[in-house]
Amino acid sequence: MRFLAILLIFLSICWQSTGQQSFSFHKTEVEPSTKKHFKIPVTDGKDSTFIPITVFHGSKPGPVLGITAGIHGYEYPPILAAQHLNQKVDPQSLSGTIILVQIANVPAFLDRSPFVNPIDNKNLNRSFPGKKEGSITEKMAHILTREIIAKSNFFVDMHAGDAPEDLRPYNAWYQSDALPEASIKGQEMALAMGFDYSIVFNISKERLEKPSLYCSQEAFHRNIPAVDIECGRLGIPGEEEADIIVQGIFSLLGHLDMLPITRTTAKKPVIIAKRSTTKSKSTGFFYTDKKAGDTITTGEHIGYITDFFGKKLEDITASQDGMILYMIGTPPINTGETIMNIGAFPSAMNKK
Known part of the structure; x- marks a missing residue:
């Protein structure tokens, strides 16, 4: 018993030395050095679905990084990348917290539906910040805004070329004179990810005063540095593209000091404004x-x-x-x- 008491005291001291506390998500406490899976239900009273989310809570304090995949359910490389991240991210090595949306639009994924949610035929990436009382797509956007975007210090939304779209890989960051700090940090995020091409999304002050519509733009409207990834083409579930996305996310985690990754000088992308x-x-x-x-x-x-x-x-x-x-x-x-x-x-x- 004495040994057990000493062990508990030792573990308590170790925990206190890190300063890390549990992370509250969806009325559940996620303990340090652990990950937990969630299936958040969504219903409009007639139709129902869910959003699968994994929370990685690190052993040390740090920022909260929100990541969404599958806003469009036919864009497979980001969804596959999220599945890989679920296996590759070690919360014991992590500083801070990652909220990873494995598939934001499950109905579109299961129905193999390009662009829109087949339940109400609405485009989730034109529905932000969503509505608490609205169609099921608007409710999905509301939950993603409240549960993921609003809790993030940094944000990444991952996309690819949908069923009819040929696309070359790139990433992009939001920039506005009205939000200089978020703009600079977003640029630093994008350039650290190692893509060959980075695009500047210039947002006017007047645009910031209107509904965001887009998932990542909702984050920027909230003064959260935000980056888009576009990698994949024609709805093809390419593992090569998924690997590029995973590598980009790990480079970002190193840049944010969330993982002990040796920083290398990222190749300078061509910036398209x-x-x-x-x-x-x-x-x-x-x-x-x-x-x-x-x-x-x-x-x-x-x-x-x-x-x-x-x-x-x-x-x-x-x-x-x-x-x-x-x-x-x-x-x-x-x-x-x-x-x-x-x-x-x-x-x-x-x-x-």
């Missing part, structure tokens, strides 16, 4: 020999659209010099849809 979007004026078939990542020049012919009998309706040309960040990678096209998004290289921006 200007983008242009080309939209379709027609409905029918889209033909192109271009792909995401291709470099194009202003006025270059990049494809054409025909009607359902093969009659050409319009030619598509490049709106600026730069690189195709993402584009429609399948034949169907509707009037008003985005055909491609082009990022201007810094040298091209300087010529404007």
Whole structure:
């Protein structure tokens, strides 16, 4: 008994020396050096779903990093990356806390539904900050805002090219003169992750006063440094892309001093601060020999659209010099849809 008492005193002293306390999440205490899984129920009174979340609570004090995967349920590499992180992150080595949303949009994932929640046909990434009393997608956004975003000191939302979207990997951070500290920290986060290309999302003060709509932008609206990841294409569950995401998250954890990872000088990405979007004026078939990542020049012919009998309706040309960040990678096209998004290289921006 005396030995047991001494052991308890010793463990108590060790615990106190770290200064780490339990982390409260969804009315549950997560003890230091542990992880706990949660299935948060969501219902609108008619339909129901859940959000699977893992909380890693470290052995030492540190920041709270919120991470979401599966806002769009057909974007598989981020979802696979979250599954890998669930196995690879050791809470005993962690300083601080990670709140990892394994799949934000379970109905879309299980129904293999691109872009929208099949229950109410709404896009979760156009629904933030959500509504406590609303449709099931609006309720999902409300829970993610309240339970994850609002509790985070830093935030990452992970995406990929959905079913029809060809995309080259990049990340992005939010920037606004109205929120300089969050902007600088967001930039530092993005540049530490090791992506070849980083995009600047410039947000005006006027935009900050409107509903965020986007998951990561909701974090920024709350003065939380926020980064987007885009890695994966055409709804393909690529393990290579999942590994790139996992590596980026671990690099970020080292940057935030949340894991004892030896910092290496991250390669400097190409920073893209200007983008242009080309939209379709027609409905029918889209033909192109271009792909995401291709470099194009202003006025270059990049494809054409025909009607359902093969009659050409319009030619598509490049709106600026730069690189195709993402584009429609399948034949169907509707009037008003985005055909491609082009990022201007810094040298091209300087010529404007």
